[in-house]
Amino acid sequence: MAAAQDEGSGPSGLLERTLGVLEILALNAHGLQLFEIADKLHIPRSATHRVLTSLVEHGYVRQERYHGAYLLTAKIASLAFTFLSESGITDLAQPILDRLARDTGELIRLALVDDQRLIWVAKSQGAQFGLRYDPDMGREGRLSCSSSGHAWLSTMKEEDALALVARQGYGSREEYGPRAPQTPQALVKQLRAARKRGYAFVVQAFTPWMNAMAAIIRSPVTGEVTGTVSIAGPHVRLTEPRMHELAPLLLTAAKELSLASAASPTLSGRAGGDQRDGLVPLI
Structure with a gap:
């Protein structure tokens, strides 16, 4: 029952789960096993496997040989x-x-x-x-x-x-x-x-x-x-x-x-939210 509650507390949508997997792997450069990813995200292992399979197919994740750990590829860094x-x-x-x-x-x-x-x-x-x-x-x-x-x-x-x-x-x-x-x-x-x-x-x-x-x-x-x-x-x-x-x-x-x-379009764009109140000069 506890396991079911843990799984239910995790992300439910496909996009949320995919992003969750990417973020977890980004924090673990040496890779994680499938069950470790599933446990950290509180989602079923079957769903974790589907997400990882898709990410591997698209080149964002690779798996070490012989059912080893999953790791991010350089494609994320390239983006x-x-x-x-x-x-x-x-x-x-x-x-x-x-x-x-x-x-x-x-x-x-x-x-x-x-x-x-x-x-x-x-x-x-x-x-x-x-x-x-x-x-x-x-x-x-x-x-x-x-x-x-x-x-x-x-x-x-x-x-x-x-x-x-x-x-x-x-x-x-x-x-x-x-x-x-x-x-x-x-x-x-x-x-x-x-x-x-x-x-x-x-x-x-x-x-x-x-x-x-x-x-x-x-x-x-x-x-x-x-x-x-x-x-x-x-x-x-x-x-x-x-x-x-x-x-x-x-x-x-x-x-x-x-x-x-x-x-720069990024540096000169609007920041999140309206921060005009309380602004202080740089110098």
């Missing part, structure tokens, strides 16, 4: 890179990200607002030696405890920002960092400080050993927030005083990305 290339994001943004990485010696990431989510889409690594923080791209940012999330949220009315975080959920300190805000009061305090200074920063909030800072990118056409640019690195090197020193470089890069975004 993403094609989209970024056609949108102009890589050509326009990468030189700015690369320069900021060289000047700071840390990881630089570009995130785009996608409806009510913040997705990291490009990066440049400035740390050539020693400790490095270099996560995978394409993941959704946790708004409550990331510098990019705080930068974006600080441009909204506080009730709208808190509602967005409530829908996504607060990042727990066990899963993220020991200083991740756990209450609306703690989060609002950080958002107000970010709004006042014009950029956000977090200390051991997203991971236990990493600090980061971020500034918003605005469309010069609509004036709305379309993304963020961030600097991230080990907390022993990217200290709070160091982040304040790097703020002018970050804000300059954010302004350049805002101006360059006019040539």
Whole structure:
């Protein structure tokens, strides 16, 4: 009976199940067995097999020999890179990200607002030696405890920002960092400080050993927030005083990305929702 309830709690439509399988495999690069995918999505194994068979036939998923694990193919990544290339994001943004990485010696990431989510889409690594923080791209940012999330949220009315975080959920300190805000009061305090200074920063909030800072990118056409640019690195090197020193470089890069975004249909498009109230200037 419990198994039946678990299966019933999963996605029911074919499209929902297909997208669920793709997202699960994206988070497990080494692949998963059919039963593991079915259990994670709470759907019947027979339905999981049908979805996987279709994805294999269309070249998006492959199965290791002799009934092994299922893995994503490069076709998904190819689609993403094609989209970024056609949108102009890589050509326009990468030189700015690369320069900021060289000047700071840390990881630089570009995130785009996608409806009510913040997705990291490009990066440049400035740390050539020693400790490095270099996560995978394409993941959704946790708004409550990331510098990019705080930068974006600080441009909204506080009730709208808190509602967005409530829908996504607060990042727990066990899963993220020991200083991740756990209450609306703690989060609002950080958002107000970010709004006042014009950029956000977090200390051991997203991971236990990493600090980061971020500034918003605005469309010069609509004036709305379309993304963020961030600097991230080990907390022993990217200290709070160091982040304040790097703020002018970050804000300059954010302004350049805002101006360059006019040539990109993705960067200059409208962000999810109306964020005109409570907007703050980049510099």
